[in-house]
Amino acid sequence: MTAFQRLRFGAALGVCLAAALITSPTVRAATAGKPDDRALTIVARWELKNADPSVNGYAFTRMEVAETLVDADGNGTPKPGLAEGWEASADGRTWRFRLRPGVSFHDGTALTADHVVTALNHARAKPGSLSKAPIQAITADNGAVVIQLAEPFSPLLSFLADSASQILAPASYDDKGNVTQVIGTGPYRVAEFKPPQHLVVTRYDSYWGGPASIAKATYLATHRSETRTVMVESGDAQIVFNLDPASVQRLSRNPKLTVQAVPIPRVISVKVNAGHPLLSDLRARQALSLAIDRTGIAVGILRQPETAATQLFPPSLGAWHTPGLPPLTQNVDRAKALLAEMGWKPGSDGVLEKDGKRLRLTLRTYPDRPELPPVATALADQWRAIGVDVSIAIGHFSDILSGHQDGSLELGLIARSLAVAPDPLGTLMQDFGPKGGDWGAMNWSNPALTEAIDRILRSQQAEESAAAKRTVGTILHQELPVIPVVWYTQTAAVSKTLKGFEIDPFERSYLLSRLRWVE
Numbered sequence: 130m131t132a133f134q135r136l137r138f139g140a141a142l143g144v145c146l147a148a149a150l151i152t153s154p155t156v157r158a159a160t161a162g163k164p165d166d167r168a169l170t171i172v173a174r175w176e177l178k179n180a181d182p183s184v185n186g187y188a189f190t191r192m193e194v195a196e197t198l199v200d201a202d203g204n205g206t207p208k209p210g211l212a213e214g215w216e217a218s219a220d221g222r223t224w225r226f227r228l229r230p231g232v233s234f235h236d237g238t239a240l241t242a243d244h245v246v247t248a249l250n251h252a253r254a255k256p257g258s259l260s261k262a263p264i265q266a267i268t269a270d271n272g273a274v275v276i277q278l279a280e281p282f283s284p285l286l287s288f289l290a291d292s293a294s295q296i297l298a299p300a301s302y303d304d305k306g307n308v309t310q311v312i313g314t315g316p317y318r319v320a321e322f323k324p325p326q327h328l329v330v331t332r333y334d335s336y337w338g339g340p341a342s343i344a345k346a347t348y349l350a351t352h353r354s355e356t357r358t359v360m361v362e363s364g365d366a367q368i369v370f371n372l373d374p375a376s377v378q379r380l381s382r383n384p385k386l387t388v389q390a391v392p393i394p395r396v397i398s399v400k401v402n403a404g405h406p407l408l409s410d411l412r413a414r415q416a417l418s419l420a421i422d423r424t425g426i427a428v429g430i431l432r433q434p435e436t437a438a439t440q441l442f443p444p445s446l447g448a449w450h451t452p453g454l455p456p457l458t459q460n461v462d463r464a465k466a467l468l469a470e471m472g473w474k475p476g477s478d479g480v481l482e483k484d485g486k487r488l489r490l491t492l493r494t495y496p497d498r499p500e501l502p503p504v505a506t507a508l509a510d511q512w513r514a515i516g517v518d519v520s521i522a523i524g525h526f527s528d529i530l531s532g533h534q535d536g537s538l539e540l541g542l543i544a545r546s547l548a549v550a551p552d553p554l555g556t557l558m559q560d561f562g563p564k565g566g567d568w569g570a571m572n573w574s575n576p577a578l579t580e581a582i583d584r585i586l587r588s589q590q591a592e593e594s595a596a597a598k599r600t601v602g603t604i605l606h607q608e609l610p611v612i613p614v615v616w617y618t619q620t621a622a623v624s625k626t627l628k629g630f631e632i633d634p635f636e637r638s639y640l641l642s643r644l645r646w647v648e
Contacts, residue, residue, distance in 0.1 A: 167646055168345035169627065171639060172357045173370040174497050176325035176350045180301075180308045183255035186292035191639045192330050192348055193341075194235075195295035195313030198226060198245060198274070199286045203634050204447070205394075205551035207286035211240065211296055211314060212274070221281030221589050226274040232337045234298035235318040242269035248296045249274075249289075251306050257293030258284075258550040261558055281587050283594065287552030292637065316341040316642040326350040330641075341642035354499040358622075361386060367624040368639070373499035374432050380622045388622045391632040392445050394548040395617035396438060397504060399492070400529065400541040403610055404572025407488060408539070412467040414609040418457060419464035420515045421508065427615050430503050438613035441605050442547065445616075445634065448595050449553055451602040457613060464515045473516065481516035489518040494542035495526040504614065505542045530567045543568060544617055551635055557582055557601065561610065570610035578604045 171192075178184050182195070189195040200210035212226040232240040246269050252259045253267075263279040276285070288294065298312035311319050316338065317330035328348040334340045349366070351357055358376040360366040362383060372380065372388075381388045399417070401408055408414060423437040439456035442449040473481035473488055481488040494505045502523055509519040519540070522528070532538025545560070545568050547553045560569020563579055581600040588594040605611070623630045629643045 166344045168347060169343055169368065169641075169644070170347045170349060170360075170366040171368045171370075172349045172351050172360055172366040174350065174352060174354075174357075177322070177328055177348075178324055180311050180322065181255070182252065182295050182297070182308060183257045183293045186257075186295055187636070188328060188348065189311050189313060189319075190292040190295055190315075190637055192328060192346065193315040193317045193638060193641050194311055194319055194330055195292075195297060196315050197290050197292070197295050198249070199289040201287070201290045201551040201635060201637065205287070205548060205635055207290060207551070210290065211245070215286075221283075222278045224276045224278070224285060225270075226276070228272065228274065229337060232314050233335055234300075234314055235312050235333055236298055236300055237335075238298050238300070240296070240314060242272055242274050244299060245269075245274045245296055247299065247302075249276075249294060251302065251308075252294045254306065255293070258288040258291040258555045259294050261555070262288050281589055283586055283588060284550065284552040284554040287550045288555060290637075291550040291555065317346065320345070338642070342645040343641055346641055352497075361622045361624065364624070367627055368621060368630065370619070370621045371499065372620045372622060374430060376499075377620050377622075378432065383622075385625055386622050387625060387630070388620065389630070389632050390433070390618045390620045391634055392436070392443065393546075393617055393619045393632075393634050393636060394443060394446050394553065395544055395546045395619075395636075396441060396443065397498075397501070397542070397544050397614045397617060398438075398441070399508070399612040399614065400533075400538070400543055400568070400571060401573075401610060401612060402536075402539050402571045404536075405490075405539055407490060409572075410471055411608065412471055414612065416464040416467040416515060417512060417517070418609055418612045419460045419467070420511050420517075421457075421612070421614060422459045422511055423457065423614060424459075426504055426507050430507060431500060431615060431618070433618055436615045436618055438616050440602060441611070441613045442553070442602055443616040446547060446553060448598050449547075449602060451599050451606075453599075454603065454606050457606075461515060468515065468517075475516055479513075479516055480518045487518060488516060489520075490539045491520050491522055492540040492542055493522045493524065493528050493532060493538060495524060495528065497526055498544045501542055501544060508542065508614070533565075533567045533571055538571065542614075545569075545611075546636070548635055551637075554582070554585060558586075561605070565610075573608070573610040575604055575608060 197210045198212045200208050202208050213229040215226045217224050246267050249267050265279050266277045268275050301308050301312045303309050316336040318333045320331045321329035330346050332341050332344045354373040357369040361369040380386050427437040428434045440454050444450045472483045476482045494501045505521045512519045529541040547556050549556050560566040563574045565571050581597045584597040585594050619632050626647050627644050629645050
């Protein structure tokens with residue numbers, strides 16, 4: 130087992146054990162400790178746009194305001210949420226979910242199957258994982274929720290755990306089905322919501338799992354990693370996320386803080402416009418990949434050597450990671466040879482030329498993930514070494530999306546979650562379908578890949594599904610519609626005035642209800 134796998138396994142095991150302990154309300158209340166009226170502040174990069182779960186649902190599940198019908202453990206495996214259990218028919222087309230008793234919304238309304246049906250139907254009608262599921266009907270039957278599918282759909286439970294599928298009270302919606310306020314069932318309720326930067330939650334004492342220990346928490350969105358670092362150093366924040374490598378080193382030396390780093394199913398990769406005249410030839414994409422010194426980037430920039438990506442799917446994704454694939458490695462001579470095969474020749478300044486045109490490209494990225502700009506600089510230098518002149522454009526992450534949609538994007542350096550819903554199938558459907566996706570393939574598709582994804586979606590056999598997953602990984606590895614660079618590690622610094630802090634590997638929750646103040 131590698132150091133990377135040991136770190137990932139330890140984090141997942143901790144989440145699983147903690148999840149098991151809080152299943153019982155009695156144990157949950159006993160371990161929460163004496164309630165404390167002190168407030169804590171959490172600071173991260175991501176701004177809050179509005180109350181719509183399809184837009185900002187992650188904010189309300191991370192702050193434990195809203196919950197989903199199905200939850201997920203630290204390995205991404207489905208576990209009970211607002212549903213205490215479920216059964217599927219033999220043909221995989223009918224699912225019946227038994228609701229947890231004694232659950233109430235923050236306005237005092239008791240949770241019913243009809244409320245769940247309404248919330249899920251609203252979620253189906255908006256962007257999100259659930260809108261892609263082949264659902265024929267969602268109904269209430271004798272206190273249970275029944276979902277009827279047109280065909281078997283293996284990631285249904287995962288899609289129900291997506292934050293966009295959160296269950297809200299009837300009073301959350303206006304007459305048109307728009308969410309005007311977030312009234313959930315979690316251990317915290319919304320006290321103040323001021324987009325784009327401010328969310329305050331307070332403890333909900335009637336929570337079905339027992340009241341949390343922390344009485345009040347504030348989420349603040351702050352763009353700059355340096356600002357987040359200063360806030361946790363000064364005590365203005367107790368928890369900060371998404372730190373740049375230099376800040377991680379600096380905060381690790383602070384005796385008042387603890388720094389955690391956990392591998393998560395996210396990858397820093399280069400999104401490629403495979404329809405661009407300079408990139409449509411597979412050899413060009415292979416050359417760009419062969420030029421990358423992934424180990425140098427992992428060590429020199431991220432200071433985490435285990436994160437150098439050998440393929441798209443990291444080991445943390447289990448069956449999706451294919452050990453038999455030849456690892457992505459640097460081979461500058463081979464990269465140059467591939468470009469020479471395509472007819473490119475060095476000009477007077479070393480930049481390749483063909484038919485009077487220079488091999489010049491633009492790499493777009495964004496500073497929301499603080500490691501992306503320095504990684505972009507390293508990539509540009511490494512590509513310059515094989516004769517490719519790459520300029521860097523640092524802007525907003527939406528520049529990647531708009532460039533995909535209007536066709537102007539050439540290369541984009543992104544940090545893409547492979548588990549928007551806990552099962553990577555949700556991301557694969559979005560990113561690598563026949564039409565590609567904003568964060569995935571651009572002007573590239575592969576019928577064999579589409580067929581393999583469809584096979585996984587319909588499969589009820591583990592062996593068939595595992596074989597299809599290997600096919601998916603192999604095709605993406607060979608065709609390089611996106612070029613993996615490094616696997617992602619989530620970082621956080623937390624004040625030692627708190628205990629019980631963990632990083633959720635699937636970024637679903639800040640796990641506030643497990644925190645306690647040090648007495």
